[in-house]
Amino acid sequence: MTDLDELVERRLLTGLALVPAGANVVMQLSLAPVGRAVLESRVESGALTRHPVKRTRTTLSYLALAMCGTEDERAWLGREVSRQHRGVRSGEASPVVYDAFDPSLQLWVAACLYRGGLDVLALYGETPDDATLDALYERSARLATALQVAPDAWPSTRAEFDAYWDAQLARLSVDEPTRRYLVELVTVGFVPRPLARLLGPWHARATLALLDPPFRALLGLELSGAEEARVRRQLAGLARLYRALPSALARVPFNWVLADARFRRARGRALT
Numbered sequence: 001m002t003d004l005d006e007l008v009e010r011r012l013l014t015g016l017a018l019v020p021a022g023a024n025v026v027m028q029l030s031l032a033p034v035g036r037a038v039l040e041s042r043v044e045s046g047a048l049t050r051h052p053v054k055r056t057r058t059t060l061s062y063l064a065l066a067m068c069g070t071e072d073e074r075a076w077l078g079r080e081v082s083r084q085h086r087g088v089r090s091g092e093a094s095p096v097v098y099d100a101f102d103p104s105l106q107l108w109v110a111a112c113l114y115r116g117g118l119d120v121l122a123l124y125g126e127t128p129d130d131a132t133l134d135a136l137y138e139r140s141a142r143l144a145t146a147l148q149v150a151p152d153a154w155p156s157t158r159a160e161f162d163a164y165w166d167a168q169l170a171r172l173s174v175d176e177p178t179r180r181y182l183v184e185l186v187t188v189g190f191v192p193r194p195l196a197r198l199l200g201p202w203h204a205r206a207t208l209a210l211l212d213p214p215f216r217a218l219l220g221l222e223l224s225g226a227e228e229a230r231v232r233r234q235l236a237g238l239a240r241l242y243r244a245l246p247s248a249l250a251r252v253p254f255n256w257v258l259a260d261a262r263f264r265r266a267r268g269r270a271l272t
Contacts (some may be wrong), residue, residue, distance in 0.1 A: 006066050008068065012120050013251060014254065016264060018237065026211060030215050033105055034109065036096050039181055060253060063143075064258040078147070081271060086214055107149050134157075179219065186221070209231040
């Protein structure tokens with residue numbers, strides 16, 4: 001196993017990566033066409049608020065196959081994603097125009113997923129050298145190409161990516177229906193009420209703590225400095241726990257969904 005493989009499999013694709021997942025969804029949907037595409041999607045089977053377990057499984061399967069799968073597995077993954085995306089396009093009543101096959105929107109989603117990986121490394125306190133970060137960035141292009149983004153559309157260097165990211169931040173916006181949807185996600189208001197009451201407040205604080213100010217401002221939610229410091233101490237403790245776990249346990253549920261995705265492919269079954 002190379003150093004990059006170890007970084008991906010024993011840091012990025014571990015259970016700790018579930019913690020910043022909510023923040024990553026907020027980032028993706030903060031670009032108006034992506035937010036509206038999710039809000040108005042007619043692909044009911046892929047709706048997180050209606051099928052949270054299934055949607056989580058397919059998203060984690062995507063990440064695992066894109067980052068660790070073979071070339072053939074990634075090609076299959078791209079076909080599966082495209083099949084789901086065929087029904088996602090704006091209608092006459094949509095306030096913004098969108099199409100799930102728009103490469104600029106797919107690139108944004110992939111960029112957020114890459115940034116999510118960096119957030120996981122930060123939780124672990126990892127500081128890879130530049131060569132390792134460059135290698136990770138090059139592999140992360142798969143997150144875009146598996147979404148049918150042309151390879152040359154992925155910024156060629158980390159510096160170019162940073163410039164792309166900064167330019168995109170100036171385009172962020174959410175309308176009120178999308179904001180309400182995001183707040184429901186952040187507070188896990190779509191799960192049974194007792195569970196939402198138990199998990200919602202902490203999940204909301206953790207999500208806000210992990211969001212950069214431009215994204216946090218769009219939600220209209222506040223987090224005090226004391227609350228953020230407390231959440232970050234908790235997250236640091238959680239990272240220490242994951243460092244101490246045996247690899248097979250730390251990689252749950254990614255190792256499970258990767259095995260499941262390969263089983264589905266071998267049996268000719270759909271990923272989604």
